[in-house]
Amino acid sequence: MSQDDHPPALSQLLAGIGRALDSASDDSSRCSTIKSALEAACRQGVPLLPERCLQAMPGQYARHLVHKDARGRFSVVAMVWGPGQGTPLHDHAGTWCVECVYRGRIEVSSFSRRANRCSSSGVFDFAEESRTLAVSGAAGALIPPFEYHVIRNPGSDPAATIHVYGGEILRCTVFDPEPGGGYRARSHELGYAPGEFG
Numbered sequence: 001m002s003q004d005d006h007p008p009a010l011s012q013l014l015a016g017i018g019r020a021l022d023s024a025s026d027d028s029s030r031c032s033t034i035k036s037a038l039e040a041a042c043r044q045g046v047p048l049l050p051e052r053c054l055q056a057m058p059g060q061y062a063r064h065l066v067h068k069d070a071r072g073r074f075s076v077v078a079m080v081w082g083p084g085q086g087t088p089l090h091d092h093a094g095t096w097c098v099e100c101v102y103r104g105r106i107e108v109s110s111f112s113r114r115a116n117r118c119s120s121s122g123v124f125d126f127a128e129e130s131r132t133l134a135v136s137g138a139a140g141a142l143i144p145p146f147e148y149h150v151i152r153n154p155g156s157d158p159a160a161t162i163h164v165y166g167g168e169i170l171r172c173t174v175f176d177p178e179p180g181g182g183y184r185a186r187s188h189e190l191g192y193a194p195g196e197f198g
Contacts, residue, residue: 005050006067013041013048014067014076017164021073027096027166031141034164038100042162043137049102049162053078055193056158061085062193068168075168077192079151081106081159086152089126089175089183092142096166099151100139104159108132108140111148123182124175148175 006014020033041048053064057080066076081104089111099108110132114125126148133154134140142149153159170190175183 005052007047007050009041009044009046009048010050010066013037017074017076018069027143030166031096031098031143034098035100035139035141038098038162038164039137039139042100042102042139049078049160054080054103054160056080056082057193058082061087061153063190065192066162072167075165077163077165078102079161079163080193081151081153081161083153083156083158087150089148089150090188091173091175092144092147092165093169093172094144094147095169096144097142097147097169098139098164099142100162101134101136102160102162103136104153104157105136105155106134106159106161107152107154108134109150110146111150112146113148122185123178124185125182126175 016037017034020030020037024030024033049066053066055064056062061082062080064078064080066078068075086107108131110129111126112129114127132140151161172188172190173185174188175185178184
């Protein structure tokens with residue numbers, strides 16, 4: 001998380017994110033400005049992430065903390081995805097997020113929760129709304145209540161993504177498929193590599 005290893009392009013991006021947060025009046029405006037800045041930064045073709053943030057982990061994707069804003073306004077996390085690695089269906093704990101593909105390709109499946117079909121047993125119904133194959137330089141935003149998705153690397157080569165959150169997310173809700181249908185909610189703690197599942 002030290003700024004000593006930040007490439008110049010990353011330092012410029014972080015400054016731009018700070019300005020966007022100070023000037024935007026709502027989450028939609030913030031995310032739109034940050035999305036444009038991330039796309040532009042990832043398409044420059046210059047190093048954006050420190051090498052330590054591009055290390056993969058066997059058996060699961062890796063989360064690397066790139067930057068945590070001193071004022072608590074945002075955090076930046078790099079995720080590295082080996083072939084076939086991905087997430088379960090999950091939320092972002094009510095926090096907005098902008099995600100951009102830095103290297104490779106990523107498949108993102110977005111879901112909507114059917115609140116009227118939720119049971120008191122903690123089992124929820126979801127409907128898949130869209131599935132997108134995103135390539136390097138492509139970005140998207142999640143603004144609650146539209147925050148449920150699955151991310152995975154469908155290819156045979158590693159991939160890396162950059163995630164800007166409206167704070168630091170250390171816990172989220174994961175939704176595991178139930179044999180009889182629906183998804184059971186469980187709380188999940190998030191960690192950073194090495195050695196911690198995220």
